[in-house]
Amino acid sequence: ATNQKLGFGALTKGQDILHTISDDVPLIAAKDWKVAGIPEKKIYGMSFITGKHKYTSDMVMAGMMYGKVLRPPSFNAKLVSADLSKAKAMPGITVVQDGDFIGVVAKDVVAAGKALRLIDAKWSEVSDQPSNANIFDYLVKNATAHNQGRDPESRRNDLESNNGDVGVGIKEADFKHALTYNINYIAHVPLEPRAALAQWTDGKLTVWTGTQRPFGVQEQLTRLFNLNKDKVRVIVPDTGSAYGGKHIEDASPEAARLAKVVQKPVKVVWTREEEFTWAYFRPGGVITVEAGVKKDGTITSWKFINYNSGAAGMGTQYKIANQHVAHIPSNTPLRQGSYRALAATANTFARESHVTDLARLIKMDQLDFRLKNLDDARFKAVLQTAAKAFGWSASKANGHGYGIAGEFEKGGYVGTCAEVEVNDDKEVKVLRITQAFECGAIVNPHHLENQIMGSVIQGLGGALFEKIDFANGKILNSSLSSYRVPRFSDIPQIEIILIDRKDLPSAGGGESGILGVAPAIRNAILDATGVALTTLPLIPNGKVS
Known part of the structure; x- marks a missing residue:
């Protein structure tokens, strides 16, 4: 044994090796299982307990920057104006504005947070939105669809x-x-809030994120940047829990927008408050x-x-x-x-x-x-x-x-x-x-x-x-x-x-x-x-x- 390591590409020598899998493959009956059906622990289960296991929010790349995104003060608020001058004056800060999307990029997350707080944004907020006090009555009275104006029944x-x-x-x-x-x-309350790391290389986008729907995220990104699917790759490290809460990805588009401007890898990790407020x-x-x-x-x-x-x-x-x-x-x-x-x-x-x-x-x-x-x-x-x-x-x-x-x-x-x-x-x-x-x-x-x-x-x-x-x-x-x-x-x-x-x-x-x-x-x-x-x-x- 030489202990030599080879990738799949080297093993195949660049050839496309295709074999048709029959639809009529006999399955081993459960009563005859030899491996399946036996209790087995996670191979790397101890790493979860010790904290050694790595998630998207733990990832670091050479030259990586950290991003933060400006949030409205309330749901349905509209951005009226934003004075970005103080944030732009900070050394090492890049401010990104694309319509109502405003974000900052810095070499560390503390600086990014400080720059974000320096943005003086004015908002038009919507008053008299529903609350816990009236939500159940509201949901019945606001039943929707092609049937407005008809009796709820x-x-x-x-x-x-x-x-x-x-x-x-x-x-x-x-x-x-x-x-x-x-x-x-x-709320879903995942242990790991939303997180994404985005990198652009030669017009191609790679995103690492803990999503439950990588192909859905790929479609989101192709639409946002008007790219073909072969230009967008989504990689899913182990997800720090989701419970159905990470079907729609929010951090990935944010990280990708910021990374495209600075042309460096950018990581966006939501705070717990952002997760509670802006996730579904x-x-x-x-x-x-x-x-x-x-x-x-x-x-x-x-x-x-x-x-x-x-x-x-x-x-x-x-x-x-x-x-x-x-x-x-x-x-x-x-x-x-x-x-x-x-x-x-x-x-x-x-x-x-x-x-x-x-x-x-x-x-x-x-x-x-x-x-x-x-x-x-x-x-x-x-x-x-x-x-x-x-x-x-x-x-x-x-x-x-x-x-x-x-x-x-x-x-x-x-x-x-x-x-x-x-x-x-x-x-x-x-x-x-x-x-x-x-x-x-x-x-x-x-x-x-x-x-x-x-x-x-x-x-x-x-x-x-x-x-x-x-x-x-x-x-x-x-x-x-x-x-x-x-x-x-x-x-x-x-x-x-x-x-x-x-x-x-x-x-x-x-x-x-x-x-x-x-x-x-x-x-x-x-x-x-x-x-x-x-x-x-x-x-x-x-x-x-």
Whole structure:
């Protein structure tokens, strides 16, 4: 052995070596796997713990400069004028202006920040923008599309489904139940804010960025600079988390615009405040649910209307003869986009909360009611597995409550049980979460368990206290000291049961694990107190109100 290293180009000697891959390749059955299916740790997992792992924000290149971009004081503000003279007078500073885009480039990030603060910009701001105080009413009244001026109940898009007749179903019901569920906007809070490093060489652009959609970023850049795709290369180092929040790239165009002017590599790293303010959020929404149920537990009618938060996970797995389900977009006042499991977090919360309420109306156990109204054996299995491990039938102490929820989405089935304690001051403590998860044959049990654990902990934040506070076009809690995320003291005892179905194809495990957390906790609070909470987050101040 010579230990000689060769690149692929040297191995192929410059030849194009092409082999056609057949569509009819026999796959090894999961039961016969020898490598897949065995728990394996990340090869470089320790580097994450020690901080040695490198992300885009850590990258350094020869001659690299640092960029900062001027931001408006509020959403929808328009630039009136900008005095750049003081910034331009700083040694080593390049100021870039292209229409309303203004940025600065310096040899270090401190100098860039100082130069940016020296720019005297005048803005025309928009007054009377929506706030937390009126957002839910606003989203309903501002339902959009080709239907302006029509009654909200007739505002529909193609994300609508009907089965049977909900009017007939309601007449057949012994009990009727209608509630409105409100979903606040929340932030993704990635450990690494948006970051990009851009370099121009001979008219070609290379960008390094932690995006979830490199080809989408390439298209953004080709449009911005009027380039062919072969002139734009996007390289994705490991991303310091995203959770759906880095589908649309913002730092890359900024870094590329600055780098084109100075003809040197330029890195732009957003601050935490910029990430909280100018990145997009998980959509807020309003969900109205009207349902009917017979005394024997049969759900006779189901009307489910989602305003703004999205259509993912909107359909129900429960066997209901009469259904009307629709998503109605709204004119959102905040930038919004993908989040882990998309809108299924909101839709599952509303649906699984309402299903528990129906069970309580007829004095039937939450689990039994679900099983009665399900035909899907896989859905039943995750609920029953979670309930058995949780000790669903066991007695509970005074002030304690049990809740259950389940869902199928993105190829994964999830069943979640939660136990809460509510003291005399109405303070809530989540004590336990037991979650069963099934997504077919498991490729790597260790990684899947980590995904589910992360989903549960992330779900705690959105369930209990995470929300964006805003008013008049400004984010009011744009820091980790003011935006509440789960802390170590918030984490309950968590038990995860993975159901390995080697008779089924492997499916996704990264998203649906978050779905059962909020409704299971909500249903547990209801069990403990009799209070049916209808807004996410459930207890932003830590107490049942």
